[in-house]
Amino acid sequence: MFRNKELIPAEHRRYLRLDTVFPVQFRLEEANGQVCISGWLQGFTNNISRGGICLAINNLDPELFELLKQRNIKLSLEIDIPISRKSICARASIVWVKDTFGDKHQYLVGVNYDHISASQNNKLMRYAWLKKLFVPVASVLVLILGLGLGANSYLNFKLTQGNKLLIEKLAVVLKDSSTAKQKVEEVIAQRKYFQSKLKILQGHIANIESQKASIQAGDLMQIKKLNDLISGLAQEKLDLESKLAAARRNENQATQALIQLDEKKVVLEKANFDKMYQWLKIHQNNRTGLVSSFEGDQEIANWCFTYDLALLVQAYAKFSDFDRAKKILDFFAYDAKRENGWFLNAYYVDDGAPAEFVMHSGPNLWLGLAIMQYMYLTKDQSYLGLAESIAETMINLQDQDPGAGIRGGPTVEWYSTEHNLDAYAFFNMLAKATGKSSYSAAAQKAITWMVNNTYGRQDLPVKRGKGDSTIATDTYAWSIAAVGPEKLLTLGMDPDKILEFVEENCSVEVDFKRPGSAQSVKIKGFDFAPQRHISRGGVVSSEWTAQMVVAYKIMEEFYLKKGNQAKAASYGQKARMYLSQLGNMIISSASASGQGEGCLPYATLDQVDTGHGWSTPKG
Numbered sequence: 147m148f149r150n151k152e153l154i155p156a157e158h159r160r161y162l163r164l165d166t167v168f169p170v171q172f173r174l175e176e177a178n179g180q181v182c183i184s185g186w187l188q189g190f191t192n193n194i195s196r197g198g199i200c201l202a203i204n205n206l207d208p209e210l211f212e213l214l215k216q217r218n219i220k221l222s223l224e225i226d227i228p229i230s231r232k233s234i235c236a237r238a239s240i241v242w243v244k245d246t247f248g249d250k251h252q253y254l255v256g257v258n259y260d261h262i263s264a265s266q267n268n269k270l271m272r273y274a275w276l277k278k279l280f281v282p283v284a285s286v287l288v289l290i291l292g293l294g295l296g297a298n299s300y301l302n303f304k305l306t307q308g309n310k311l312l313i314e315k316l317a318v319v320l321k322d323s324s325t326a327k328q329k330v331e332e333v334i335a336q337r338k339y340f341q342s343k344l345k346i347l348q349g350h351i352a353n354i355e356s357q358k359a360s361i362q363a364g365d366l367m368q369i370k371k372l373n374d375l376i377s378g379l380a381q382e383k384l385d386l387e388s389k390l391a392a393a394r395r396n397e398n399q400a401t402q403a404l405i406q407l408d409e410k411k412v413v414l415e416k417a418n419f420d421k422m423y424q425w426l427k428i429h430q431n432n433r434t435g436l437v438s439s440f441e442g443d444q445e446i447a448n449w450c451f452t453y454d455l456a457l458l459v460q461a462y463a464k465f466s467d468f469d470r471a472k473k474i475l476d477f478f479a480y481d482a483k484r485e486n487g488w489f490l491n492a493y494y495v496d497d498g499a500p501a502e503f504v505m506h507s508g509p510n511l512w513l514g515l516a517i518m519q520y521m522y523l524t525k526d527q528s529y530l531g532l533a534e535s536i537a538e539t540m541i542n543l544q545d546q547d548p549g550a551g552i553r554g555g556p557t558v559e560w561y562s563t564e565h566n567l568d569a570y571a572f573f574n575m576l577a578k579a580t581g582k583s584s585y586s587a588a589a590q591k592a593i594t595w596m597v598n599n600t601y602g603r604q605d606l607p608v609k610r611g612k613g614d615s616t617i618a619t620d621t622y623a624w625s626i627a628a629v630g631p632e633k634l635l636t637l638g639m640d641p642d643k644i645l646e647f648v649e650e651n652c653s654v655e656v657d658f659k660r661p662g663s664a665q666s667v668k669i670k671g672f673d674f675a676p677q678r679h680i681s682r683g684g685v686v687s688s689e690w691t692a693q694m695v696v697a698y699k700i701m702e703e704f705y706l707k708k709g710n711q712a713k714a715a716s717y718g719q720k721a722r723m724y725l726s727q728l729g730n731m732i733i734s735s736a737s738a739s740g741q742g743e744g745c746l747p748y749a750t751l752d753q754v755d756t757g758h759g760w761s762t763p764k765g
Contacts, residue, residue, distance in 0.1 A: 435473025
């Protein structure tokens with residue numbers, strides 16, 4: 147009747163036991179398969195092997211159960227599995243039968259296949275193993291993923307902490323270096339004071355010695371008086387010489403300490419500089435190649451401005467990251483929306499869609515400048531056509547003005563000195579690259595327009611624009627960089643006076659508090675506009691201060707070529723000083739993707755009026 151009880155457990159161990167069931171239709175047939183003993187009945191299984199299945203049947207007719215127990219009949223099976231539209235057909239023999247005698251009166255029937263398609267059997271077993279292993283494999287994968295995320299979070303935490311520590315170390319070294327430099331200056335002043343006093347004293351002694359020589363030998367009283375005076379002055383001289391020697395020792399020690407701090411500063415500044423570039427790299431979207439312009443201002447969190455992307459192209463190219471630069475240029479060449487030849491001011495980072503339908507000359511011209519810099523560094527002419535299409539748009543705008551000025555954009559009437567400086571630099575570079583006289587002519591028109599409209603007043607060397615006497619720091623720095631000191635001199639402009647003017651009007655020193663820090667530091671730099679004209683007080687712009695550093699470096703090189711070492715050294719010292727001040731402004735990136743990398747804030751204050759029609763961003 148039943149199979150030997152000792153054999154049943156072994157039979158059971160052959161099955162893969164699943165945590166879900168799937169339906170099995172079956173019918174009883176005679177051994178020859180010619181006669182069907184029953185109609186199709188419903189069963190199910192969750193125990194499967196390559197040789198057969200364990201069929202579970204609920205509420206089976208007792209007569210059919212008796213037939214099953216005889217085991218001399220066959221079963222025709224149709225097994226339904228979710229991964230197959232068609233049922234898997236098989237013919238099987240009964241091996242054992244068991245009545246569970248439970249509440250539902252369930253019967254278990256062990257069957258061995260007599261016939262089943264090998265491919266269908268393989269499919270059934272693959273599904274069974276998939277179901278069997280899914281939970282443990284998924285659990286292991288979840289565990290591995292969890293461990294990976296935990297490890298990644300820990301590494302990110304350590305990386306962020308390390309980056310923050312690097313910034314803090316730089317801040318400490320910059321502060322110590324400033325203190326040491328001040329001490330060196332104090333001891334140098336003290337040494338010079340002692341030297342001056344000693345020189346006067348030596349002169350005084352020499353004068354008395356001369357008086358003594360002229361006195362007659364018989365005037366003993368007068369001679370004694372002068373000898374006593376000389377003796378006192380000699381003692382005073384010894385004291386001064388001792389103080390001077392001590393001052394020189396202090397100067398040597400202070401100078402040595404400053405040298406050591408400066409060596410540390412160079413290393414830390416280089417490390418933080420590399421971290422700042424790393425910040426630019428990790429924020430580039432892998433799909434679009436775009437980079438979010440601002441971190442912290444949620445209103446424009448996913449925006450990238452054309453001007454910023456143009457600067458990024460130049461930064462990537464400067465670091466020989468040409469593939470990154472190409473991603474941005476490819477976006478503008480093939481994907482960016484244009485309106486009548488004009489690129490828009492801003493696009494969304496994730497998909498490159500327009501973020502605002504505003505078009506200004508400056509961003510378009512800066513994109514042209516970026517292409518020219520990329521071409522110069524790579525000798526790749528792929529984007530020359532794009533540059534010339536931008537130039538054509540700008541020249542069309544220039545031709546609309548009787549004075550050949552370039553307006554702020556196609557839909558505005560104002561004129562910006564900065565935009566015309568951009569055009570002058572861009573057209574000159576394009577003329578040099580192509581040899582086309584039309585670009586040289588356009589550059590000459592731009593500089594002529596500036597001479598006629600924005601340059602030349604003694605009390606205001608550079609206007610912000612046509613009919614606009616507002617002082618804008620960047621127009622002064624950019625005049626040095628775009629036109630150059632030699633060309634400015636031929637135009638009757640004094641580059642030294644230009645920089646002196648912006649120093650007198652826009653240089654500020656402010657208190658700056660880093661996010662998360664209770665202490666503030668003094669930052670000296672350049673405001674967007676004269677502080678006295680704005681009620682908010684002074685604010686340092688990191689970008690416009692950096693522009694002034696570039697202007698100082700250009701002036702340093704200019705005077706080195708002229709052989710004026712003193713002026714070159716003065717401009718070089720200013721460039722280094724303001725660059726060091728920018729180092730004091732470095733903060734740790736607050737975003738998750740930023741990983742605490744060093745970066746510069748837009749300005750020392752957020753959400754304040756720049757004086758030029760926009761406010762500094764939030765955060």
